[in-house]
Amino acid sequence: IMELCGATRLGYFGRSQFYIALKLVAVAQSGFPLRVESINTVKDLPLPRFVASKNEQESRHAASYSSDSENQGSYSGVIPPPPGRGQVKKGSVTHDTVQPRTSADAQEPASPVVSPQQSPPTSPHTWRKHSRHPSGGNSERPLAGSGPFWSPFGEAQSGSSAGDAVWSGHSPPPPQENWVSFADTPPTSTLLTMHPASVQDQTTVRTVASATTAIEIRRQSSSYDDPWKITDEQRQYYVNQFKTIQPDLNGFIPGSAAKEFFTKSKLPILELSHIWELSDFDKDGALTLDEFCAAFHLVVARKNGYDLPEKLPESLMPKLIDLEDSADVGDQPGEVGYSGSPAEAPPSKSPSMPSLNQTWPELNQSSEDTAIVHPVPIRMTPSKIHMQEMELKRTGSDHTNPTSPLLVKPSDLSEENKINSSVKFASGNTVADGYSSSDSFTSDPEQIGSNVTRQRSHSGTSPDTAAPPPPPPRPQPSHSRSSSLDMNRTFAVTTGQQQTGVVAHPPAVPPRPQPSQAPGPAVHRPVDADGLMTHTSTSPQQIPEQPNFADFSQFEVFAASNVNEEQDDEAEKHPEVLPVEKASDPASSLRVAKTDSKTEEKTAATAPANVSKGTTPLAPPPKPVRRRLKSEDELRPEVDEHTQKTGVLAAVLASQPSIPRSVGKDKKAIQASIRRNKETNTVLARLNSELQQQLKDVLEERISLEVQLEQLRPFSHL
Amino acid sequence: MAVCVAVIAKENYPLYIRSTLTENELKFHYMVHTSLDVVDEKISAMGKALVDQRELYLGLLYPTEDYKVYGYVTNSKVKFVMVVDSSNTALRDNEIRSMFRKLHNSYTDVMCNPFYNPGDRIQSRAFDNMVTSMMIQVC
Numbered sequence: 001i002m003e004l005c006g007a008t009r010l011g012y013f014g015r016s017q018f019y020i021a022l023k024l025v026a027v028a029q030s031g032f033p034l035r036v037e038s039i040n041t042v043k044d045l046p047l048p049r050f051v052a053s054k055n056e057q058e059s060r061h062a063a064s065y066s067s068d069s070e071n072q073g074s075y076s077g078v079i080p081p082p083p084g085r086g087q088v089k090k091g092s093v094t095h096d097t098v099q100p101r102t103s104a105d106a107q108e109p110a111s112p113v114v115s116p117q118q119s120p121p122t123s124p125h126t127w128r129k130h131s132r133h134p135s136g137g138n139s140e141r142p143l144a145g146s147g148p149f150w151s152p153f154g155e156a157q158s159g160s161s162a163g164d165a166v167w168s169g170h171s172p173p174p175p176q177e178n179w180v181s182f183a184d185t186p187p188t189s190t191l192l193t194m195h196p197a198s199v200q201d202q203t204t205v206r207t208v209a210s211a212t213t214a215i216e217i218r219r220q221s222s223s224y225d226d227p228w229k230i231t232d233e234q235r236q237y238y239v240n241q242f243k244t245i246q247p248d249l250n251g252f253i254p255g256s257a258a259k260e261f262f263t264k265s266k267l268p269i270l271e272l273s274h275i276w277e278l279s280d281f282d283k284d285g286a287l288t289l290d291e292f293c294a295a296f297h298l299v300v301a302r303k304n305g306y307d308l309p310e311k312l313p314e315s316l317m318p319k320l321i322d323l324e325d326s327a328d329v330g331d332q333p334g335e336v337g338y339s340g341s342p343a344e345a346p347p348s349k350s351p352s353m354p355s356l357n358q359t360w361p362e363l364n365q366s367s368e369d370t371a372i373v374h375p376v377p378i379r380m381t382p383s384k385i386h387m388q389e390m391e392l393k394r395t396g397s398d399h400t401n402p403t404s405p406l407l408v409k410p411s412d413l414s415e416e417n418k419i420n421s422s423v424k425f426a427s428g429n430t431v432a433d434g435y436s437s438s439d440s441f442t443s444d445p446e447q448i449g450s451n452v453t454r455q456r457s458h459s460g461t462s463p464d465t466a467a468p469p470p471p472p473p474r475p476q477p478s479h480s481r482s483s484s485l486d487m488n489r490t491f492a493v494t495t496g497q498q499q500t501g502v503v504a505h506p507p508a509v510p511p512r513p514q515p516s517q518a519p520g521p522a523v524h525r526p527v528d529a530d531g532l533m534t535h536t537s538t539s540p541q542q543i544p545e546q547p548n549f550a551d552f553s554q555f556e557v558f559a560a561s562n563v564n565e566e567q568d569d570e571a572e573k574h575p576e577v578l579p580v581e582k583a584s585d586p587a588s589s590l591r592v593a594k595t596d597s598k599t600e601e602k603t604a605a606t607a608p609a610n611v612s613k614g615t616t617p618l619a620p621p622p623k624p625v626r627r628r629l630k631s632e633d634e635l636r637p638e639v640d641e642h643t644q645k646t647g648v649l650a651a652v653l654a655s656q657p658s659i660p661r662s663v664g665k666d667k668k669a670i671q672a673s674i675r676r677n678k679e680t681n682t683v684l685a686r687l688n689s690e691l692q693q694q695l696k697d698v699l700e701e702r703i704s705l706e707v708q709l710e711q712l713r714p715f716s717h718l
Numbered sequence: 719m720a721v722c723v724a725v726i727a728k729e730n731y732p733l734y735i736r737s738t739l740t741e742n743e744l745k746f747h748y749m750v751h752t753s754l755d756v757v758d759e760k761i762s763a764m765g766k767a768l769v770d771q772r773e774l775y776l777g778l779l780y781p782t783e784d785y786k787v788y789g790y791v792t793n794s795k796v797k798f799v800m801v802v803d804s805s806n807t808a809l810r811d812n813e814i815r816s817m818f819r820k821l822h823n824s825y826t827d828v829m830c831n832p833f834y835n836p837g838d839r840i841q842s843r844a845f846d847n848m849v850t851s852m853m854i855q856v857c
Binding site: 255256258261262270271272273274276277280282284285310 | 758816826827828830833842843844847848
């Protein structure tokens with residue numbers, strides 16, 4: 001048979017050869033002698049039967065036959081039936097064979113539908129031959145005819161769809177190749193070329209042969225149900241074309257570039273416009289890779305004669321899985337920075353909180369490490385957390401929505417801070433103020449207000465400190481109370497005389513009504529808030545010391561803050577506050593510490609103040625000290641809040657007035673304050689770096705969320 | 719609901735006009751044309767008005783015994799005119815607004831198509847489908 005059909009002579013199975021071979025097989029199976037003439041003479045040949053898997057093969061065969069016949073028929077409709085076949089060595093025989101085959105097989109197009117779904121694993125060779133035939137045949141047939149006939153085939157008969165699948169798979173690539181010609185890079189990977197060039201045929205044959213099994217099988221399976229499926233070669237080609245316009249595969253092709261590109265396809269503008277409408281899924285005026293492939297595929301199909309669908313076929317829809325994933329992911333980060341609804345802020349806060357909380361322990365440890373001398377860091381963490389949270393939220397909100405997110409976050413933060421000794425909060429406020437000032441002032445008033453509220457809450461809840469504290473570190477304020485004594489003592493011990501002095505100082509200070517102290521810090525807060533702007537860097541450092549300072553301030557106030565007077569202008573402010581509040585003392589002391597850290601000169605001033613504070617506490621009897629300590633503990637949350645909020649400046653200012661009083665102990669106080677300041681500096685520096693990192697993370701999350709938002713936009717539009 | 723929908727360009731020539739009733743289509747065309755005067759009058763009356771959704775929707779331009787004509791103008795002075803049957807008493811202002819909003823969105827999508835040159839007749843099938851849905855709704 002092979003010799004008869006001429007395959008052996010040609011060395012391959014062209015379409016005509018294949019047809020002839022099949023016909024001869026049928027002849028042989030029917031018992032007729034195998035002769036070339038038998039093909040013509042035997043008209044009503046039953047379909048050849050292939051042993052392997054009858055159903056499959058028959059269906060395939062039938063499909064191939066039907067497709068061939070139909071193709072031929074279609075071709076005959078468009079083009080004179082296989083004149084190309086005439087080119088086959090067998091020549092006229094094919095023509096005749098085609099005709100009877102057509103007639104014979106035309107009756108069977110519906111029948112072999114049996115198992116189109118079964119890809120022909122067992123007999124890939126038949127497909128190979130089949131593909132070769134098309135390749136041989138396509139070269140002979142003009143492009144135009146193939147298109148319109150494929151779609152009915154593909155859709156009408158599943159049986160024929162097998163063959164059609166192959167054909168349809170082949171036909172789009174050929175037109176694509178034609179079109180590609182104007183695009184300059186006909187993909188050799190595409191199987192069949194409609195170019196009459198025999199070279200291409202051979203190449204396609206080769207490529208077909210190599211890729212046939214996989215591709216055809218795939219095509220068959222995929223094209224059975226969906227004539228719009230993009231094959232891999234096609235997709236690869238589309239991607240390459242996409243790259244020529246837009247090297248970034250994740251980027252967009254702007255509308256104008258796409259317009260130019262698709263105009264080259266010589267389709268009417270109306271059709272291109274419709275293709276665009278179908279393929280621009282998110283209606284953004286630009287094409288992503290998926291959209292571009294869909295558009296390209298539609299153009300190819302249209303060039304082949306397929307009618308454009310009214311709706312985008314599912315197989316051409318851009319993949320939205322990423323959006324789903326990103327949406328899921330995006331919900332979690334819902335960062336502050338995300339300008340979405342404020343509703344996102346609360347959820348975002350929760351994740352941010354844990355992250356912050358996580359960082360806090362680190363900070364705690366770090367601060368503890370650095371401030372081994374200062375147990376204060378432990379207390380600091382809650383406020384630090386608050387501060388960081390405040391900062392992050394503010395920064396995020398500042399970057400995105402200066403208004404609503406800030407409103408949401410500062411309020412939340414304020415609540416949190418209220419709970420904690422707001423040292424950190426104050427510092428956070430200061431830092432946040434620093435941020436917010438650059439963006440919007442809404443946060444400032446809010447912060448201040450929150451500070452004020454915090455003050456009130458603190459004053460009211462100072463004993464409670466741990467009251468509304470969502471974050472873990474909150475309990476520390478309570479600890480501060482109970483441990484305040486310890487802390488104070490430890491501070492006193494660690495930091496030296498200053499601390500002890502500070503501890504002892506409060507008792508020495510004439511009993512100040514806490515309420516007065518509370519308002520005092522409140523007064524300081526706004527003032528400090530302003531002043532803190534400049535001291536943001538140091539405020540965090542001083543936060544850890546604030547508890548100490550809380551105690552110290554009192555001491556300083558009483559003891560002698562004279563020393564630092566000269567050096568600290570802020571200290572001058574303090575004298576006003578001192579008489580009113582013990583809280584101011586810590587603030588002043590902190591401020592003193594701040595200023596000291598800034599200038600060693602000031603340290604001298606603060607040192608004496610601290611020393612004075614430190615010394616004085618020692619002096620007073622233990623009982624009042626304890627009482628003071630307790631009161632101070634109570635005040636500390638307030639004080640810390642105030643001091644933290646307003647920044648150490650207030651503390652410094654407060655302490656400064658006291659400093660002059662303790663002139664005698666200046667040296668020691670200065671030294672102690674220097675030490676303390678250095679420690680707070682390191683702590684604050686570390687805190688700052690960590691906050692910066694958190695800020696970066698939040699910004700990144702924000703960016704990712706914004707990207708997700710953009711991806712989700714089509715849904716809103718749809 | 720809408721018996722006739724028309725999109726008129728800034729220069730007051732129609733970009734798109736479609737009616738449900740095949741007969742008397744000319745009558746609708748004429749109504750739309752006359753309504754343009756009312757639209758222009760309303761636009762000029764707004765003067766320095768802030769352009770918001772409210773302003774975009776012009777509301778009832780003028781009623782006839784059988785029909786009511788509603789107008790909507792975009793920021794680029796592209797006008798949408800809708801003629802509805804007066805017998806549709808159930809039609810509320812909100813619905814008209816929503817219909818205009820849909821029209822506007824579809825028009826924006828048409829604009830986004832790079833193959834569409836502003837000033838051309840709108841031949842988008844998606845736009846047609848949307849308008850059909852609006853017109854069929856009433857019936």
